[in-house]
Amino acid sequence: MALQIISHPSPNYDARPEAQPIDMVVLHYTGMKSGAAALARLCEETAKVSAHYLIEEDGKIYQMVDEENRAWHAGLSSWGGKHGVNSRSIGIEIVNTGHEWGYTDFLEPQIDAVIALLTDIKARRGIKPSMVLGHSDVAPERKEDPGEKFPWDRLARQGLAVGTFQGGYDAAGDNMLSYFEAIQSLKDIGYHVLDASQAGDGSIIGGHSASVLAFQRRFCPAALGQGLSPMTKAAIEWAKRKMV
Ligand SMILES: [Zn+2]
Known part of the structure; x- marks a missing residue:
């Protein structure tokens, strides 16, 4: 089934640097009281923020910035020693109140849509599971989204991301990393x-x-x-x- 994507352009983007391949996806939560408010802000010129996509709680997918352009979602950020992950990444905002407004669970239809969109992006761009990250991973001193409730293991089961640690460990801490x-x-x-x-x-x-x-x-x-x-x-x- 083809993905249903609703076009909702934002003016907040610029060109990616030349010769910069897109090899990363950064997931966010919106951290606002409603999806409509988040979509409005991400498309407001004075806000100077955006993302390529926004996924509503009911699974509706909005596209604000063409993937070929650089959306302004991650801010000051780095991964693997390289700064400025906006240049190399696709940013996806997932509607959720976030820690500031009570941090609700992510909803099933919404995660189904995240998986459908990531599946499509992976098929087109070959993004490795290890390069599907959260905003807090690339900006740990400033951000905590999409947060500890995000179901990474659902993505991992589809081969789209690395999941969470489920292994056993020595609780006494012997033979551990220093x-x-x-x-x-x-x-x-x-x-x-x-x-x-x-x-x-x-x-x-x-x-x-x-x-x-x-x-x-x-x-x-x-x-x-x-x-x-x-x-x-x-x-x-x-x-x-x-x-x-
Ligand atoms: Zn974020």
Whole structure:
């Protein structure tokens, strides 16, 4: 069945840099009270934001920017050491109130539409499952969308994305990655990790926490907020093998 896509153009885009292949999809939630309000804002010239697509709760798909052009969805962002992911990505906004307004579950018809659209994009562009990411993955210090409720495993079952960690792990934390190995592995996966600094007592502070949270939302929501716990470290090792 052909995809039903409703054209709803936004003026908020520019040209992609030349010789920049499209090799990534970034998923967002809208984080507004209604889909209509989000669609209006993404098409309002003064807002200077947009995405290629928006998917309503009932599964309706709107296209705002042609894929060949660069939509303005990710802002300051990086992945795998490369900054500015708008240049290489397709941005999809998924209507959801987000953490600020009560963070409801994503709805079945909506996720069916996400899968249909991603299937179409993958067929046309050959985007690897490991390159279908969340906004918080590419901007961990600023963003938390699409968040820990997003059903990555449904996408994974269709071969469209890497799913979440389901494996066993040693709760005692023996034979685990060291702090430095875990941080290096997060960087190897693609995350931007702020440098740690030494506290007065010689311990290591700060830096990595935003990236660890983003990682947990995306790959290990059961460990969200637990820091570099044994489950998180096991998930990092697992994800590093998957994200190639
Ligand atoms: Zn976003």
